[in-house]
Amino acid sequence: MTPSPQDPWALLDAARRVLVVHAHPDDETLSTGPLIADLTARGVHVELVTATRGEEGEVVPGAIAEDDDRPLDEVRAAEIDGATRALGLAARHLLGTAPALAAGAAPRRYRDSGMQWIREGLAGPSDTAGEDSLTRRPLETEVADLLALIASTGPDLIVSYDDEGTYGHPDHVRTHHLARAASAESSVPMLEISEHGAVRELPGTAAAVTAALRCYRTQLTVVSADDAGVLVRHVGGQDQLVPFSAGLRTATTDARP
Template sequence: MGTGAGRRSPVEPWHLVRTASTVLAVHAHPDDESLSTGALLADLSARGIRVVVVTATRGEEGEIVPGSVAEDATTPLEEIRGLEVRRALAALGVHTHHLLGEAPALEEGASPRRYRDSGMQWVGEGVAGPSDTAGPTSFTHLPEDQEVADLSALIAHERPDVVLGYDDEGTYGHPDHLRAHTVAAAAARAHGLPFIEVSSDPDPEAEVEGLPFAFREQPGSARALEAALRSYRTQLTVLGPLEEGPGGVQVRHVGGQLQDVPLRTGLRLHEPGE
């Protein structure tokens, strides 16, 4: 891939993802792939592009929508959320999913490892920080180079053309999202692959540092996005479609926060050294 003179064009990431044979999307928890990239992944899948999703944790520390799990249920939450992510990915047209730390997303010669959800707490309006109870096996507490090695093993196995992940704000600052950003950037760099960042802010007019994000709409992803989000009955409630702007879906999270999930995605090419 030639760099050309000067700064890369902000349109380039869209050319990269839409001409790829395989795109690897790196996410932190079940539901992130739908909330952050659902419209995009459905669009890419509909175009015949093979999409692979890897999830770092099982979402064990997430809150639960009241009434979504029976009081006498014995199934562990991580198994419930594993089923939810599989249903969501099927709705998006994604048929290949891996968990980081399990082969083939596991460093050669290593025993399987489990990256636990680090949890979070709100440290400001709309901004998350690490949980005080995050244990030693949480994604943010285990060695970063180990996690890069596991993701690198998956890249060698799946041979994607591009790696897709969060920008350096990690959507809303969740510590697992921030770690996923650094791990994905490092693994992509180790393989000489472009790392495409997804904008944390859905507003195309938002000010950003460095290379701006290029936004595109995915209007044909409406049904797939809503179906994927409805798969997460333990984590959120779908309130209905968005009628204005690019369209999309509004959801309410367990803590009562409302989120508009638009049929629009901003992408930029991660610059080396960022």
């Protein structure tokens, strides 16, 4: 029986290959860690593509040794590699780097756009986003790169943010529109992570999610973990509970913002 398009969990349960689309390193764990861990534990082939390298992220004081002269993007690459292993992902990719690169195009880098707080819990665009940032590059170029990855990996489903971009980060919102457009053009269904969606508890993911979060020493501190989830403190001092659950809804078919 073909699952109803209105039942996101039925679509997910029927999928054998899933592509998760995120904006920065750590988003895959904070937003979809329990979902990814549950899927991979059940034998689903899950791959991740990250649009930026998180170059504009602040750093937890003391998280990088004084004699470590690597640029932040290299440090964060090592962190996401650790989280990828902890969650059981089959592969991770960077948008603009093959196979997430349109045929015939030279490799391109989508830079972290940065953000600023508009009010508590809601982010907005940074005043310093450059022309090479994710939010300033042509959406059509980004969609072409994601379509190349979809053609290469053959997912049954795409998973990404809803139109709120979790807390309004401009790169999250842009990635939502990117993923939705690629879903429409490739005819691969898309599910959105959303607090307004259908929620499923995923308690068996605790160990994997906690281990993945501990990889992100530059971005957050794990404060505690219990049956409710993992409490983390972000570099800016904000506390967030990452629950062992996920809310999903089926994306609309409207492809462009």
